[in-house]
Amino acid sequence: PQDDMKAEGRPVELGGGRLLPEFEEGLLGKAIGEDIEIRVAYDDENPNADLRGKRALFKVKITDLRQKVLPELDDEFAKDLGEYETLAELRDATKAKLTEAAENKAKSSLREQVIEKLVEKNPVPVPPSLIEQQEQAMKRELAFLAQIAGPGFDFGESGEMRERAEKKVRAALLMGELARRENLNVEP
Known part of the structure; x- marks a missing residue:
């Protein structure tokens, strides 16, 4: 063994x-x-x-057997969560949170598609040093995630990471140029 x-x-x-x-x-x-x-x-x-x-x-x-018992979905359950008085309030709040999450996901997906098309339609020369910096930052982030996830974490292919790093750098350069041309400022 x-x-x-x-x-x-x-x-x-x-x-x-x-x-x-x-x-x-x-x-x-x-x-x-x-x-x-x-x-x-x-x-x-x-x-x-x-x-x-x-x-x-x-x-x-087998030393012990247990069965999970789910609580009744009622007003008491909602009150036990601390924020709601009734089950209807809990359901409404949950529905609102799920709707907001779905909308945010859709907006994020659309934003990614727009940026991807911009990068595709506007080839910009990118200094290799910027790609290298982005790739190293992505590797550090993956290493951190791997520590959290534990053994078996898949880092992906090295070439894929370089390609993603290049796309990120191109997108950042294009967005910066667009902001400059359109006189856009980001404020907190």
Whole structure:
């Protein structure tokens, strides 16, 4: 057995989609105190390269069973959240937040499409040093995200990053030039 795959007292949620299907199926219908052996096969697409194409045997003992109980959706539930007096207020506020998020996403997508077309239609020479600076900034940001995400974080292809960095620099130069020509100022 591999020590890094051992876990004691670890809660496991069935039906959450986080477990291998064979593992989850091996637990279904079992009782507290039962010793179970579950065999799983990792596919060639597994994010953990060490597990790709391998088989494993898990020895499991069920020590406790719990069921999630969802609260009733009523005025008391809304009051427990602290900001609302009724379920209707909570629903209205949730609907407003979701609508605002969808609108912001649509605006952001449109803005990205416009900038992409501008960059495509207006080829601007870009100093390699600016591309290099942008690429390094993007790599630092990805490294930070990788620390948060943990093992298996995909950095993507190096060439893709350089291409994205160049597009960002071109877009920034074009937007700066447009702002200058149209005498646009950004104020806080």
